[in-house]
Amino acid sequence: MPTITIDGKQVEFKPGQTVIQAAMDAGIDIPHFCYHPKLSISGNCRVCLVEIEKMPKLAISCATLASDGMVVHTKSDKTLDARNAVMEFILINHPLDCPICDEAGECKLQEYAFAHSRGESRFDEIKNRKEKRVQLGPRVKFDAERCISCSRCIRFSDEIAKSNQLTFKNRGDKVTITTFPGESFDNPYTLNTVDICPVGALTNNDFRFKSRVWEMSSTNSVCIGCSRGCNIEIWVRNNEILRLTPRYNEEVNSFWMCDNGRLNTFKFVNSETRIDSCYLRKEGELVKSNWVEALEVTAKSLKEFKSNEVAFIASPYSTLEDNFILQKFAKQINSNNIFYANHIIEGDQDEILIREDKTPNSLGLKLLGIKNDISKLIDLIQKKNVKALLIMEEDLAGLGSEWENLLSKLELTIVIATNQNKTTLLADIILPAATYAEKHGTFVNFQGRVQRIRPAVETEELDRSLDGMSKSRWDKFGTKFDRWMQGKKYDAKPSWKIFTLLDSYFSNKIKFKMAEEVFDEISKSNDVFKDLDYDVIGDLGSLIKKEVYQNV
Amino acid sequence: MTTKKRFKDLTFWERLYIPVIIKGLVLTLKTMFKPKVTMEYPEVKFEPPASYRGRPVLVQEKNGVERCVACGLCSRVCPALAIEVQAAETELEKERFPQKFEINMLRCIFCGFCEEVCPEEAIVMSKDYELVFQDRDSAIFGKDKLLVPVENLQDRIDFLRKFKK
Numbered sequence: 001m002p003t004i005t006i007d008g009k010q011v012e013f014k015p016g017q018t019v020i021q022a023a024m025d026a027g028i029d030i031p032h033f034c035y036h037p038k039l040s041i042s043g044n045c046r047v048c049l050v051e052i053e054k055m056p057k058l059a060i061s062c063a064t065l066a067s068d069g070m071v072v073h074t075k076s077d078k079t080l081d082a083r084n085a086v087m088e089f090i091l092i093n094h095p096l097d098c099p100i101c102d103e104a105g106e107c108k109l110q111e112y113a114f115a116h117s118r119g120e121s122r123f124d125e126i127k128n129r130k131e132k133r134v135q136l137g138p139r140v141k142f143d144a145e146r147c148i149s150c151s152r153c154i155r156f157s158d159e160i161a162k163s164n165q166l167t168f169k170n171r172g173d174k175v176t177i178t179t180f181p182g183e184s185f186d187n188p189y190t191l192n193t194v195d196i197c198p199v200g201a202l203t204n205n206d207f208r209f210k211s212r213v214w215e216m217s218s219t220n221s222v223c224i225g226c227s228r229g230c231n232i233e234i235w236v237r238n239n240e241i242l243r244l245t246p247r248y249n250e251e252v253n254s255f256w257m258c259d260n261g262r263l264n265t266f267k268f269v270n271s272e273t274r275i276d277s278c279y280l281r282k283e284g285e286l287v288k289s290n291w292v293e294a295l296e297v298t299a300k301s302l303k304e305f306k307s308n309e310v311a312f313i314a315s316p317y318s319t320l321e322d323n324f325i326l327q328k329f330a331k332q333i334n335s336n337n338i339f340y341a342n343h344i345i346e347g348d349q350d351e352i353l354i355r356e357d358k359t360p361n362s363l364g365l366k367l368l369g370i371k372n373d374i375s376k377l378i379d380l381i382q383k384k385n386v387k388a389l390l391i392m393e394e395d396l397a398g399l400g401s402e403w404e405n406l407l408s409k410l411e412l413t414i415v416i417a418t419n420q421n422k423t424t425l426l427a428d429i430i431l432p433a434a435t436y437a438e439k440h441g442t443f444v445n446f447q448g449r450v451q452r453i454r455p456a457v458e459t460e461e462l463d464r465s466l467d468g469m470s471k472s473r474w475d476k477f478g479t480k481f482d483r484w485m486q487g488k489k490y491d492a493k494p495s496w497k498i499f500t501l502l503d504s505y506f507s508n509k510i511k512f513k514m515a516e517e518v519f520d521e522i523s524k525s526n527d528v529f530k531d532l533d534y535d536v537i538g539d540l541g542s543l544i545k546k547e548v549y550q551n552v
Numbered sequence: 553m554t555t556k557k558r559f560k561d562l563t564f565w566e567r568l569y570i571p572v573i574i575k576g577l578v579l580t581l582k583t584m585f586k587p588k589v590t591m592e593y594p595e596v597k598f599e600p601p602a603s604y605r606g607r608p609v610l611v612q613e614k615n616g617v618e619r620c621v622a623c624g625l626c627s628r629v630c631p632a633l634a635i636e637v638q639a640a641e642t643e644l645e646k647e648r649f650p651q652k653f654e655i656n657m658l659r660c661i662f663c664g665f666c667e668e669v670c671p672e673e674a675i676v677m678s679k680d681y682e683l684v685f686q687d688r689d690s691a692i693f694g695k696d697k698l699l700v701p702v703e704n705l706q707d708r709i710d711f712l713r714k715f716k717k
């Protein structure tokens with residue numbers, strides 16, 4: 001392998017790599033604004049200038065190919081001088097907006113200004129004024145004064161989102177970003193530009209001003225918007241989710257996620273419609289109850305039916321653990337009737353990320369051996385072969401009016417649900433379930449990658465400290481008397497746990513304390529998941545090869 | 553048991569006590585004719601100088617709007633985690649304003665860091681030292697209690713401009 005010397009350190013590089021890439025691989029950080037590993041090189045910010053021996057002038061490391069024997073200095077006086085000059089130049093017209101800018105705290109310009117600049121400006125003239133609140137598209141706001149013209153957003157729209165919607169307009173210090181005439185910046189991936197904008201020029205309408213970034217905790221998780229399962233971070237303050245951001249995983253989603261996933265998959269967690277307690281139907285009305293009573297009634301009413309009169313609805317929205325325990329429970333009471341509903345929007349798919357299967361775990365269900373589509377259940381209910389139904393995290397009645405009618409034909413409907421929906425309205429018993437942001441578990445995405453979710457929001461049975469959840473500074477030092485610690489906690493439990501509790505009234509053999517134990521059991525009993533555990537899956541997931549699960 | 557040896561045994565005159573008592577009474581007598589330094593608080597109130605750090609307050613501009621842009625820096629720097637700020641968008645030029653601004657006076661340690669860090673000169677230490685509460689909730693001051701017209705804070709602001717770098 002050819003080698004290059006950076007700051008006196010000999011590093012190997014792959015032919016075709018640029019100096020900045022070779023340096024990054026060797027763990028040497030060269031400041032950069034416009035360079036992004038997944039975008040084409042534009043070389044316009046000039047902050048990555050480095051001194052290369054035998055070259056007459058400094059060169060930008062993002063656009064200079066590394067060649068064998070090259071000697072690069074990233075910290076020499078000449079380099080630092082140039083870098084400081086570039087920073088001073090970029091800051092000439094940059095407004096001092098940090099106090100009102102959402103990027104503050106995760107802003108590259110702020111960081112570099114702190115680490116690499118002279119710390120003062122020689123520019124006494126009046127700064128340029130530009131438009132500050134331009135709505136580029138339905139979800140993204142643009143502040144022209146803050147833009148440093150790195151063109152990352154333009155390149156992203158062209159190269160990754162494949163929709164040429166943004167461009168520069170004007171020249172010199174009047175340059176600004178705009179959409180093409182008559183166009184709106186509305187492709188399905190626009191909010192990624194907010195992430196990659198090195199400054200706060202692009203802001204997310206939905207998150208704008210909701211919180212400073214240092215006030216939130218972040219938890220690694222997986223998006224539940226479709227079967228891609230983009231890796232994400234969940235950002236929480238005061239036990240409320242405020243935003244989702246993509247987390248780098250080259251095999252799944254690279255640096256990106258879609259706008260729909262980012263905006264529409266977390267609000268239900270803290271919404272008004274959450275099921276806040278157990279409910280039992282008494283004299284036609286759903287009334288609040290508690291876990292002890294509700295589980296007792298559930299068990300008693302289930303026992304009134306013959307085992308094959310009871311059917312179960314598994315859910316591709318729930319984790320492997322939930323569905324596995326549902327299966328086990330069904331087996332304990334000798335019922336073979338396990339069904340699930342598909343949520344496929346045909347054609348709503350692209351070559352980038354979005355998949356037409358809108359659930360995070362349908363492959364997981366198949367791998368567990370849950371294959372029966374609910375169409376078969378219709379017949380069973382109509383013929384009165386099935387009289388009792390236990391529905392886990394699925395809005396069956398929401399699938400259409402025929403299902404609403406079918407459900408009303410049943411003698412017993414037990415619903416495990418996170419939020420109110422048409423099905424919970426028809427239920428005889430409702431047991432509140434924890435959402436994907438309130439439990440541990442695993443999903444299998446469409447590629448066969450097993451990925452972990454982790455609790456980011458506390459329920460009544462979870463505790464940030466004791467359960468090792470991530471904490472913000474507020475969480476660390478807050479007490480129950482602080483108003484910023486009084487965020488709502490729901491009395492919900494993960495579905496798998498509800499089944500284990502219910503089983504204590506039946507066989508009393510399904511005994512698990514943690515989701516991890518459940519997964520270990522899955523791994524032991526199912527060859528597809530052999531040798532996997534939570535540590536092996538880790539943050540980036542483990543791929544199950546197609547050959548392994550094909551025949552299942 | 554051994555008796556503890558005194559550091560210094562009293563002399564005969566000292567053991568008489570009378571001269572010492574007279575000495576004390578003379579001091580009392582002298583002080584009676586000096587000007588008074590005590591104040592009959594709360595009837596008479598102490599007016600602190602501009603350098604005094606009383607409870608932190610928010611500066612309210614003449615047009616009734618607070619200066620604060622809800623940047624959250626005071627909240628971040630506060631060593632006692634006394635300040636909670638919730639920003640929101642406003643049509644005004646400043647873009648952001650504090651929809652909620654609360655200082656928990658049971659947490660505040662009157663260090664003045666919030667005042668020092670504020671980029672807008674929007675939070676300053678007032679001269680108000682009278683803080684009495686009967687329950688936890690009333691110790692949390694919202695915008696209603698925190699906003700003070702800029703005129704009333706002028707000498708503190710002048711003091712800061714003179715000494716704050």
Ligand code: SF4
Binds near residue numbers: 146148150154
């Ligand atoms: S808006 Fe942001 S990403 Fe786009 S050119 Fe300006 S600074 Fe770069």
Ligand code: SF4
Binds near residue numbers: 224225226354355
């Ligand atoms: S592509 Fe799918 S998994 Fe990825 S962010 Fe969008 S909805 Fe979520």
Ligand code: SF4
Binds near residue numbers: 631632633634662
């Ligand atoms: S004076 Fe100190 S303790 Fe009190 S609110 Fe300000 S920063 Fe916090």
Ligand code: SF4
Binds near residue numbers: 621624626670
């Ligand atoms: S530091 Fe100043 S401007 Fe920022 S939130 Fe506090 S009072 Fe408001």
Ligand code: FES
Binds near residue numbers: 045047063
């Ligand atoms: S990162 Fe090299 S010129 Fe911008």
